[in-house]
Each structure stands twice: as structure tokens, then as C-alpha cells.
Amino acid sequence: MKYKILEEPSHDKAYELFQEAIKKKATISIFAKCKIHYEGRALSELNWGERIILIKPDGSFLVHQEKKVEPVNWQPPKSRINAYIKNKTLFLESIRRTPRELLRVELGYINVMNYANIEDFEELEQTGHEKDMSDMIMKNPHIIEEGFKPTTREYNVEHGFIDILGKDKENNLMILELKSRKAGVNAIKQLKRYLDDFDESENDYLKECRAAKKKIRGLIVAPSIDEIAKEMIEEEGIEFISVDPPKELKIDKKVTLDFFK
Amino acid sequence: MKYKILEEPSHDKAYELFQEAIKKKATISIFAKCKIHYEGRALSELNWGERIILIKPDGSFLVHQEKKVEPVNWQPPKSRINAYIKNKTLFLESIRRTPRELLRVELGYINVMNYANIEDFEELEQTGHEKDMSDMIMKNPHIIEEGFKPTTREYNVEHGFIDILGKDKENNLMILELKSRKAGVNAIKQLKRYLDDFDESENDYLKECRAAKKKIRGLIVAPSIDEIAKEMIEEEGIEFISVDPPKELKIDKKVTLDFFK
DNA sequence: AAGTCCATCTCGTAT
DNA sequence: ATACGAGGTGGACTT
Numbered sequence: 001m002k003y004k005i006l007e008e009p010s011h012d013k014a015y016e017l018f019q020e021a022i023k024k025k026a027t028i029s030i031f032a033k034c035k036i037h038y039e040g041r042a043l044s045e046l047n048w049g050e051r052i053i054l055i056k057p058d059g060s061f062l063v064h065q066e067k068k069v070e071p072v073n074w075q076p077p078k079s080r081i082n083a084y085i086k087n088k089t090l091f092l093e094s095i096r097r098t099p100r101e102l103l104r105v106e107l108g109y110i111n112v113m114n115y116a117n118i119e120d121f122e123e124l125e126q127t128g129h130e131k132d133m134s135d136m137i138m139k140n141p142h143i144i145e146e147g148f149k150p151t152t153r154e155y156n157v158e159h160g161f162i163d164i165l166g167k168d169k170e171n172n173l174m175i176l177e178l179k180s181r182k183a184g185v186n187a188i189k190q191l192k193r194y195l196d197d198f199d200e201s202e203n204d205y206l207k208e209c210r211a212a213k214k215k216i217r218g219l220i221v222a223p224s225i226d227e228i229a230k231e232m233i234e235e236e237g238i239e240f241i242s243v244d245p246p247k248e249l250k251i252d253k254k255v256t257l258d259f260f261k
Numbered sequence: 262m263k264y265k266i267l268e269e270p271s272h273d274k275a276y277e278l279f280q281e282a283i284k285k286k287a288t289i290s291i292f293a294k295c296k297i298h299y300e301g302r303a304l305s306e307l308n309w310g311e312r313i314i315l316i317k318p319d320g321s322f323l324v325h326q327e328k329k330v331e332p333v334n335w336q337p338p339k340s341r342i343n344a345y346i347k348n349k350t351l352f353l354e355s356i357r358r359t360p361r362e363l364l365r366v367e368l369g370y371i372n373v374m375n376y377a378n379i380e381d382f383e384e385l386e387q388t389g390h391e392k393d394m395s396d397m398i399m400k401n402p403h404i405i406e407e408g409f410k411p412t413t414r415e416y417n418v419e420h421g422f423i424d425i426l427g428k429d430k431e432n433n434l435m436i437l438e439l440k441s442r443k444a445g446v447n448a449i450k451q452l453k454r455y456l457d458d459f460d461e462s463e464n465d466y467l468k469e470c471r472a473a474k475k476k477i478r479g480l481i482v483a484p485s486i487d488e489i490a491k492e493m494i495e496e497e498g499i500e501f502i503s504v505d506p507p508k509e510l511k512i513d514k515k516v517t518l519d520f521f522k
Numbered sequence: 523a524a525g526t527c528c529a530t531c532t533c534g535t536a537t
Numbered sequence: 538a539t540a541c542g543a544g545g546t547g548g549a550c551t552t
Contacts, residue, residue, distance in 0.1 A: 001311050001372045003292065005266065027313065027327050029290060031264065031377050041530040043389040047421075049381030050262050052288065052315065058328045066288050066379040067319045069335050070547060073385070076330050076532075098538085101530070111262045112375055116292050118327040120310030124334070126545090127304045182535080302545040331532060337547075359523080362545070387530095442549075485550090 002026075003116035011090040014110050018083045018092075021055075021115035028055040028115045033108030036063060036073050040101025046072060048108060053092070055081060061094040061103060075103050129180035133221070133245045134163060137176070141166070143243055144221065148174065157197035160190070163221075165205065172215040173205060179222035180245040188232045191218050263287075264377035272351035275371050279344045279353075282316075282376035289316040289376045294369030297324060297334050301362025307333060309369060314353070316342060322355040322364060336364050382447075390441035394506045395424060398437070398482070402427070404504055405482065409435065418458035421451070424482075426466065433476040434466060440483035441506040449493045452479050 002024075006017055014030075021028045030053040036046040046063075051072070054062040061075040075094040079101075082093045092105040134153060141148040147169025155162040164176040175198060177191040195218045198206065209216060218238045225233070225240050233240055263285075267278055275291075282289045291314040297307040307324075312333070315323040322336040336355040340362075343354045353366040395414060402409040408430025416423040425437040436459060438452040456479045459467065470477060479499045486494070486501050494501055 001292065001294075001370075003372050005268065005373060007266065029292075029313065031262065031290070031375075031379070033262075038530075042387060043392070044530080045386045045388055047383040047386075049383040050377075050379040051381060052290065052379070054313065054325065056325075056327055056329075060328070060330045062325075062330060064315065064317075064323075065381050066317055067321070067338065068317075068548080069321045069323060069332070069337050070531090071330070074330050074530080076530090077328065096530095099530085103530095109262075111264050111377060112266060114292075114373055116311075116372060118292070118311040118313070120312060120326050122308040122310040125306045127306055129303075131304065299545075305545080329533080331546090335545085337545095360545090389530095 001116050001118060003114060005112065005114040006110075007112060009110055009113055011085060011088060011107065011110070014107070014113050015083055015085055015090055017113055017115065018090075022081065024115070024117060025057040026115040026117045027057060029053070029113070030055075030107075030110060031112040032110040034063070035106045035108070037104045037106075038073050038102065040096065041099055044073065050111075053105065055092075055094075059094075061092075063103075063105065073103055075101065079103075126180065129245050130163065130178050133178045133180055133243065136245075137164060137178075137221070137243070144174075144176070144219070144241055150176075157194050157201060159193045159197050162194050162198065168217065170214070171212065172217055173209045174217045174219060176219045176221050179220065181223065183220050183222035183225045183229055183240070185226075185229050185232060187220055187222065188229050188236065188238060191220060191238060192236060194218075262377050262379060264375060266373065266375040267371075268373060270371055270374055272346060272349060272368065272371070275351055275368070275374050276344055276346055278374055278376065279351075283342065285376070285378060286318040287376040287378045288318060290314070290374070291316075291368075291371060292373040293371040295324070296367040296369070298365045298367075299334050299363065301357065302360055305334065311372075314366065316353075316355075320355075322353075324366065334364055336362065340364075384447060387441060390506050391424065391439050394439050394441055394482070394504065397507050398425060398439075398504070405435075405437070405480070405502055411437075418455050418462060420454045420458055423455050423459065429478065431475070432473065433478055434470045435478045435480060437480050437482050439504075440481065442484065444481050444483035444486045444490055444501070446487075446490050446493060448481055448483065449490050449497065449499060452481060452499060453497060455479075 006013060033048060033050050035048045038044045052064040058077040059079040060077045061079055062071040063073040065072045075096055079094045079096040084091055090107040094103045137143055138150055141150050148166055150164050150166035152165040155165045162175055163178040166174045168174055179187050220240045221243050223244045267274060294309060294311050296309050299305045313325045319338040320340040321338050322340055323332040324334040326333045336357055340355045340357040345352055351368040355364045398404055399411055402411050409427055411425050411427035413426040416426045423436055424439040427435045429435055440448050481501045482504050484505045
């Protein structure tokens, strides 16, 4: 993470840092006194006060007060940001098209201003929904197919966990990868990795399977699958089964949570 | 705004700064690599990545990625925050009661950490709604009282604008402060300031009023008023009039917006 | 504390 | 581009 900090910069210095950060597509954070005007879907004014301003490289613009989880003013991603100095005062403006919206921040005293190039390739995994799906399938294996017998959940292989391991009615091994939303290429790649991991590890399931000359079936279980992934599974000999994740299980879920390890 | 910054602190130093900030009820901002676990109404995991963490004195806890206006993980106000070091690693935990929710952040390399005591006494004014109310009152002055004659809108005094200035049927001056939502102590203080401002400025209304030995009445106009504000207005000799703001005027409002000054 | 309703809802997805 | 629905919706207000 490359970053730079300025303590109590002049508005000129702050303007320079801002331009530098924009050029580098960095995220900007400012602790400063400011005054805010917004017009667009609604219309608002916020008088002088100390706040935290966060400007992200995707165009998001947030102004936070010292209370609440929601920003007091903001602009969504893809908004165009602009800074200028007028009467020795630094202004930040963020403009959105469709619908047309304008956020204007007039800066006062700036305490801390910094920018940083943030590297983050991870996406949030909502494990809850997949767990619900898993629960549902363990309870009603026929959702997958007639005669399906699940044996193990969260089976550990080198690159992660196989969601559900089981057998079909002819005792072929079945390896299920669950997705609570439309399955994409990533899901197929993940399952492929798990299949390879499984095939390379010396485990009892595998031995038994080979002894009985049974197959290993890989299955993507998701509400839907996108086109590219669909082509891929045919090439890879992977199967797709459409299953919608269950809804309204929140209360049950809470009971199973074990807080404080 | 009192503040302190640490660049690339050790986890021990960061822990110290955290405790200091909590004691001072400051707002904390951290640019760092981290890993996040959440369980409560849902269940989520977020693997290592660089993010911005914001912890507010009201207990709000936000983790922002470099995209989107919404935080990737968060806790609402009144959550209890706790920090500890385990295996030389700094963890931040935020716990909410009812519903029970836990957010755990495992920190990696910390680039910038700072805290600041933010002073902000201003509340967002959704001027759209107040403008609607103002329009309605100008059109139907009897909403306020029989014989009310509004004369001026947005009358400029030192600390801001008086929403509506007018006279009652006995020609006493009336100064109206409009609120589109429940009026609180802030609203009363604001009106008080405007009354003082008005009284100290040399304007024609005031001269005429004094010449004719008329009174100056201060009125809060809002849908409702909270208990503390109610006590206050009796002490201050201010009046309260209950008026609901009109609804469904958004489309009209947009037309009147004049972008780019 | 629980329920209802609004939001500059945001965000994803399908059309 | 627009339409529709879900969300750890948040947050204000009522009961």
C-alpha cells in the first residue's frame, strides 16, 4: 500500500495532494471542518462542522459525521470528482449523471489528509446462505437426485473445503460445490481444483471408489449458471443442478451460532 | 479537533493508540491489511486485503473496501468495541446485543492509524421538505393561525436565515422556524439565535415594531416536538405549532434545481 | 423492545 | 439504458 500523509496542510497543499491521489487512482481520506451542499434527487445543506471525507477510486464519495453508520452525504460509484480553489478556499465537487446530482464540499481547516493505493482482491463470502442450502440438501437429498446419499460436509482438501461429499444410487462418488447465486466461471474452476485435490490425496473414499471401479462425479449446485460456465462444464464433464437457496431461515441460523468460540 | 497519527505502527503501538482513542471518545481511522469474520443476522468471511476501518465514538464500526459506497462489513451504533493482542496480532471485535452480532477484524500490516475528536453540532437540513412546508404556509397562512400574514421568506440574519417572517392579526412580529421532522433542542436553540440576531440588528421591521409597541413572537413549526424541547419553549416564551409537511412533491422540486449556479 | 415505513436507499440481476 | 427485488438494509417514529 503506497500512501502519503499531510498534517494540517494549507488548502494549496491539500489541492496538490488531491491531484496526485486522483492521478494515482488512490483512496483519499480527509479529517476536516467543512460545509456541504447537495442537490439532485433531494436537496440538503449541512453547516460547518468537523467530518471525515472518503473518496474512492471508483468515484464513490462519502462524508461521515461522528455518529451513525450511514454517511451524512455521499455520491455513488462512477461520480466524477473535481477540486478547485476559489477565494483561497478548497472546494470538492462530485457530479453524477443520470440522475443528475451534485455534491459540493467547502473545506475549512484540514487536520489530516492522506491517500493510499489500496489493494484488495477479495470479495465478501456470505457463508450463511450456502450453509442454508447445505442444511436443506442434507435434510432432503432427493433435491439433488433420486438416491443421492450425502456423507460428509466441509470435507477438507488442499485448496479448501468440498461443500458436500456423497454417493449416488450406484455408489459413484459425488462432489458438490454449492453457490447461493448464479454460478460463474470461478465456481467451475473452484470445483475443478477440488476434484484434482481429491484425486491426488490418498483417502479412504478414493480407495473404495477405485476398488469398486466407480466414477467420481463433480456437480455445481446453484440457482442458475451463466453462459460461459455452461460451456465449460460440458468440456470438463461437470454436471449442473439447479437449486434455489432456501429463504426465511434466519431464526434457525441464529440458534446454531456459537459465539465466543 | 485534537488528533494523533501513527505511521506504520507495530501492533503494540496500535493497541496503545486504540485504548487512548477509546478513552477520549475519539473517532478512529485505520488503513491496514485485514481479515474479517462476521456472524449474527448472517454469516460472512472476508479474506486478507487492504481496507479502511472507521470506528466512531457512538459505537459504529465500518470497514470499507476501495469500491462501493456501502461498507463491506459494519456494526451499528451502540455496539461494544474491544481490542486485544493474541499471538502478537491485534484483533478488533465489535459486539452488538439484540440481535446478537459479532464482527472480528484480524489486523495485518498497518499503514496509517489515526484518531481525532470530531466536533460537529450540525444536523443535515433536508431543505426540500422544509421548502415544501414553507410553500404550503405561504399559500395557506391560516395553517399557522387566524389572521397570520407572512411577509418575507429566508430573511437573512447573522447566523443564518429566518424561514418565514410575518405579522399576526394585531401586527405583532412573528418569526417562524420550520422543521419537517420532530423538533428537538437544536431547533429551539437555532430559533433563539435567530431571535437574538434579529433583535440586535437594526432593521426596519424592528424599528416599526418598537415604534408601535408590538411584541416579537418566536414560533417553532413542526409536526411534533420532543419532551425536552417542550420544556424549553415554555421557559423561553417560544410557541409551538404542529404542522405536517406536505408529501409527494419530488418531481416538482427537481425542475426548480439550478445546477452549476 | 418490537413493528412500521421511508430512503439521495444501495446493489445486483434480468430485460 | 431501465425495471425489479433483496438487504446483516439503516434510521426515524409509533406503539
